[in-house]
Amino acid sequence: MADDLLVKGGPLWAGVGLSWSQGAVAVKDGLVTYAGSADGYQPPAPPAKVLDSQGGLILPGLVNGHTHGAMTLFRGLADDLPLEAWLHQHIFPAEAKWVNPEMVELCTLLAAGEMLLSGTTTVCDAYFCMTAAARAYGQVGMRAIVCQGVLDFPAPGVPDPGQKFAVCRDFLEYCQGRWPLVSAGLFAHSCYTCSPATLQETSRLAAEHGVPWFTHLSETVHEIYTMRQRFGADPAQHLANLGILESLKAGVHGVWLDAEEAALLARAGVGIIACQESEMKLASGTCDIPGLLAAGVTVGLGTDGAASNNDLSMIGELGFASRAAKLDTMDPTALSAVQTLDLALTGSARCLGLEGVVGRLAPGFAADLVVLQALAPHLTPMYDPASALVNQCRGADVRHVLVAGRQVVADRQVLTFDLREVMARVRGLARQVAGPGA
């Protein structure tokens, strides 16, 4: 049987140790059937279709381990502020006023468009009103783990915190088998905003439905201080004390983990999703990625939401992760380009429970791939694709994107929905958020 599609015409970076100066990737039924040298592709029948990368670099779609998609509405609304003022005077009030299912669907569409156009094909999105987010990703044709947020105080779509798990159950049932590429999860906000009972029920409900759960973990010094005051334990130890650490798929941020916490995470098989660009902007610190890797912790990368990053480009995140590691350690050899790129591929994939599914182009993996336009001055010359990706590529270099073998971006245009109309509608909504006189 012939393959559905062959992508070729340029260099292929398919994963660590898997690169070819002239590569080819064949696809059938949404999966990779071949990834290797163009010459080595010798199918019994010619593929149904060929996508010529025209010299462009072919690589696996990037995996965004953590974002809050709908927060694109609040992108740049309030920058350069202390964390508490930012959250309590700007973000929480804006969320209370503007977040509803219609807003979440619209602004998640914007997020999805931005992510696809910058080479992300898989995302883990945690927010509220998540049936609406699931609809957005379903419509877009992007691979997503969509997580309903859990908090002990009123939240968008959950005015009565007593109903939070009822909302979660409805959400999990709604998502069940509805879209082939969208799955559900839960996201407990943090160990300091969720009671022990809430954390335990999140873990239990996730297990009951066979879905992953996540939480913000060890983001700020203030969090560590609060946890020690209130529970006499740092957050990972707190989850271990509650008997639920091993059920956690991954923690997000991991900025203030000490050696004991890192060892605990490694033993429990819990990953850390670092969001360095956001952590730097909020002055939280940065995640010690080389240290965590040395301790045996799986590390992935995420962008965080657009209110704190302020973009959703995983390519941008690569540059910050690499440079933050070198700066922190004062060692220019720390976190090489290949290691950094792999964090955003197999690292994030493992943190999301998608190892063996995404993050690499090899037979049996999902045909989630990106073609980068390499004919640009900032990419000239290109001695090493991994170095170029980490050190000077940017989202705008992405030209084509496939998810599960389906082309969703062609020549920098999203094919599956009207992004222009979505942008116009978000701009209209933003004018209301900014208020009169803005």
Added chain:
Amino acid sequence: MADDLLVKGGPLWAGVGLSWSQGAVAVKDGLVTYAGSADGYQPPAPPAKVLDSQGGLILPGLVNGHTHGAMTLFRGLADDLPLEAWLHQHIFPAEAKWVNPEMVELCTLLAAGEMLLSGTTTVCDAYFCMTAAARAYGQVGMRAIVCQGVLDFPAPGVPDPGQKFAVCRDFLEYCQGRWPLVSAGLFAHSCYTCSPATLQETSRLAAEHGVPWFTHLSETVHEIYTMRQRFGADPAQHLANLGILESLKAGVHGVWLDAEEAALLARAGVGIIACQESEMKLASGTCDIPGLLAAGVTVGLGTDGAASNNDLSMIGELGFASRAAKLDTMDPTALSAVQTLDLALTGSARCLGLEGVVGRLAPGFAADLVVLQALAPHLTPMYDPASALVNQCRGADVRHVLVAGRQVVADRQVLTFDLREVMARVRGLARQVAGPGA
């Protein structure tokens, strides 16, 4: 008399405190005659030509305070290495073998194309064989201060260090009045690679020709250690001891300046050009920009060369400068978006002696301006142009560029030379640099 050109059709960010939601910039004879609200432009005669930004954001061209343009050839040649191995085993040997006037002209053209396409209209470029670099910038129509490098050991184009000042004199005479936008300067490599006599002669020769001189200053801990060992003084104090600190226009990097060195620089009126992206990648540390500003030092931004950045985008540099300041100080209010943007405009302009000439759009300033395409998902919504520029813009958002009123980039295409051909030639040269089997 009618203006030559009017740029309008979108928001204008003309400088700190100078922004309009619908702006206009009028140009005559290469200078701005009007910058303000579109409604406020009431000329006696209509302008000869109108450039409609179509909703795009209009801003002053960015000022790259420091680069080594021709090093684009070595972009990504050797990353993730210790500084000494990087320099001595890779960069210096590659320079000795490949740098010559033809290479410098070609690779500086590539650098100029990359800079223009990412919104830089003024650059200070320090390297060797600089008559060739001056020819490149002259051809491109970019505003440049082109500085011949000074070193006490053999350098490209200066095989006999005894001839270094003869080469400098020839260079300074060659440049004299040759291109309207290109001026000359000198660049003493550093206080640890140039003897006191060399530094003093650089200062004297610069004064004799009425040109600025610059030097790398306080980049690494190793440099500080060497200077204390050899001269019993940190580099700024060393220059003060030699009686030439006040003649220095600006030092580059300024990572390891203590309070005394900062006070010395402030008193002497010497600026510091920070290159945070390069400093992070080389694990040198980062320049404490908020601290230097508080000490009264003028701070500008630069990209450094493509071998250590690895791109020449000042828009990218904005994001790193802002986030590095917040991370270093653990204060999210440090270096606001407006302050950061101003570093790359009036800050760099002052460091280069171009205050009142570039870095702002106001009557009498050079008509060096950029139009950014704002209709993109990562720029939607845009509550505040300065925040967008610092936090999520990227070079590829640049659509049009004017230098001295002349359009040199239109719809993302460089108009003044064949960039495609330059890229092809650099790729050819890079294949030779990489050697057989690469």
